[in-house]
Amino acid sequence: MESYVIIGGGNAGVSAAQAIREIDKASSLCIITDEHDLPYRRPMLTKNFSGIDSSNPYAMHDEAWYEALAIELCHDSALRIDLAGKTVSLASGSSRSFSKLIIASGSRCFIPPFAGSDSANVVSIRKTDDVRRLSGILKDSASAAVIGGGVLGIEAAWEMRKMGKAVSVIEAAPALMPRNLDRDAAAIILSKAKEQGVNIILAAKTASIGTDGVTLEGGSLVPGDAVVLSCGVRSNISLAQEAGIACDRAIIVDDHMRTSVPDVYACGDCAQYSGFCAGIWPVAGAEGKVAGTNAAGGDCLYAPKAYAMMMNALGTGLYSAGKIASEGAQSKTIETPSVWIRLYYTDSKLTGFIMIGDTKKAFGLSPLLERGASEEEVSAFLK
Ligand SMILES: Cc1cc2nc3c(=O)[nH]c(=O)nc-3n(C[C@H](O)[C@H](O)[C@H](O)COP(=O)(O)OP(=O)(O)OC[C@H]3O[C@@H](n4cnc5c(N)ncnc54)[C@H](O)[C@@H]3O)c2cc1C
Numbered sequence: 298m299e300s301y302v303i304i305g306g307g308n309a310g311v312s313a314a315q316a317i318r319e320i321d322k323a324s325s326l327c328i329i330t331d332e333h334d335l336p337y338r339r340p341m342l343t344k345n346f347s348g349i350d351s352s353n354p355y356a357m358h359d360e361a362w363y364e365a366l367a368i369e370l371c372h373d374s375a376l377r378i379d380l381a382g383k384t385v386s387l388a389s390g391s392s393r394s395f396s397k398l399i400i401a402s403g404s405r406c407f408i409p410p411f412a413g414s415d416s417a418n419v420v421s422i423r424k425t426d427d428v429r430r431l432s433g434i435l436k437d438s439a440s441a442a443v444i445g446g447g448v449l450g451i452e453a454a455w456e457m458r459k460m461g462k463a464v465s466v467i468e469a470a471p472a473l474m475p476r477n478l479d480r481d482a483a484a485i486i487l488s489k490a491k492e493q494g495v496n497i498i499l500a501a502k503t504a505s506i507g508t509d510g511v512t513l514e515g516g517s518l519v520p521g522d523a524v525v526l527s528c529g530v531r532s533n534i535s536l537a538q539e540a541g542i543a544c545d546r547a548i549i550v551d552d553h554m555r556t557s558v559p560d561v562y563a564c565g566d567c568a569q570y571s572g573f574c575a576g577i578w579p580v581a582g583a584e585g586k587v588a589g590t591n592a593a594g595g596d597c598l599y600a601p602k603a604y605a606m607m608m609n610a611l612g613t614g615l616y617s618a619g620k621i622a623s624e625g626a627q628s629k630t631i632e633t634p635s636v637w638i639r640l641y642y643t644d645s646k647l648t649g650f651i652m653i654g655d656t657k658k659a660f661g662l663s664p665l666l667e668r669g670a671s672e673e674e675v676s677a678f679l680k
Contacts, residue, residue: 299324301592302385302395304375304536306330307339308578309565309585310401311357316589316597318366326367327393329385331374334425335360340578342428343452344609346435346460349428375402378540380558397560397592400548401585402533404566404576409444409528413506421526422453434523438462442511442521444503446473448608450527451490451497455610457523458495465496465519467503467511477606477617481630482639482651489611489653532567532574547574552598554588564588575604603667607656616659619649619666629672631679640675647675 301317303310306328314328330336337355341348348354363370374388378398386392406421408414418438420431435441441457443450446468458464473483490497502514510521532547543549543557547569554562554570565581566574583599590597605618620626621641626648631638636654640647646669652659658679665675 299396299593300394301326301397301399302393303328303399303401304378304385305401305403305533305565305567306332306336306370307401307403307565307581308336308357309403309568309581309588310399311336312582312585313399313401313562313564313589313592314368315366316586316595317593318368320590320593320595322367325369327369327371329371329373329375329387329393331372331388332424332426333372335363335370337425338578339423342422342425343449343456346428346432346456349425349432351429353425375536378536378542378561380540380542380561383560395560398562399585399588399592400537400542400556400561400563400567401565401581401588402536402567403581404530404532406526407529407531408526409503411444411503411506414526416506416508416524418508418522419506419524419526421528422449423530431523431525435460435462438522440464440510440520441523441525442467442519443525443527444506444511445527445529446470446497446499447527447529448474448606450525451495452608452610453525453527454495455493457525458493462523463496463520464494465498465521466490467501467513467519468497468499469502471500473497473499474606474617477621478651479622479628479639482615482617482637482653485637485653486611486613486615489613493611495611530566530576532569534567537563537567545569545572550584552587553591553596554584554599555591560592562588562592570599571601577604580604603663605659605663607659613654614652614656616652616656617650618659618663619647621649621651623648638679640672642672645671647672 334353335356341355377386440463443466511519548563564584587599608615626641639651641649
């Protein structure tokens, strides 16, 4: 019999537990989670603030699911991994022994060292409790500023705009989401934001944050009774680092999600495979499944997929996948009343696309992108 311990109850940890139970139904299996909610669909946090009150409707499974699979949820914080003794010490003072350990500790928000980043009106969104705190602040706020114009920042801005707040987004870069949008697509998103009353300010550097908003370098004040910091994430690797497990920006894993230490696996936002940490939901689930299967004695390889960026905000859909505006690529644009599509071809093969508006067809176009379909095939699909 094994004793499995998983640190972290996000998508990676829960998927790992589920994969273990598909192979090993009898051994003890515990997920240590430092959140008090049942594991939930984290991407929903910026997609519907109002859904999260004292309860959390985004739970991945109900309590009965964990009971039926004999997965113990231990609501505690893992403080230290002792590799020689094969135990994990917990904040409550107790400890858990393991024969197989899976680290799925995810990531946390990066908080830039702006003066005032720790003010009472500033929130960065990673957990349900962050949304609960923001909702409390918003009750007495007429305006909100978001620092960071990535997908999560714009989704948060849109949620607050729908609540009737005067909302600004402050982006340090001169262009919006430059890896995912070309110049025309960025212009469309900026005009949608304007139509919807969301003020996006590009090339704007934050100097400090106060109770009335964000002061930019140069001195102008962007009003924000509430301020959301959305400036990227950092992998949670301190437990692994302190235990002597090999880490770079995240915990280094191979295609079986094995770390540098036997019987210790890592997956999801805390793991780095092939020099890269994707930091997205489907990858966390896929890596968790691989880690769990292999920890339980199976043999499963991680197969990386093409990544896509999706957003549903500002009254429109946005989907971007593959290489956008790369050197030597030819572009083609299709525009209908419901959707704007920009296709990129390299050597006559589809290598990237952007869709704005009704993005339903993006899911069908993605497999064509993965296999580098020809212009004729793409045109036939989009007809
Ligand atoms: C607001 C928001 C919106 C997002 N939107 C999208 C989206 O639209 N599409 C997409 O693909 N991705 C999105 N993501 C990213 C996606 O949610 C993550 O990639 C995914 O949740 C990572 O899963 P994970 O299990 O690796 O880590 P996490 O979800 O971070 O879970 C790790 C868990 O481990 C816990 N933990 C950490 N350390 C310890 C410890 N020492 N002891 C006990 N517990 C610990 C953490 O509290 C957390 O509960 C979004 C993320 C956020 C925050």
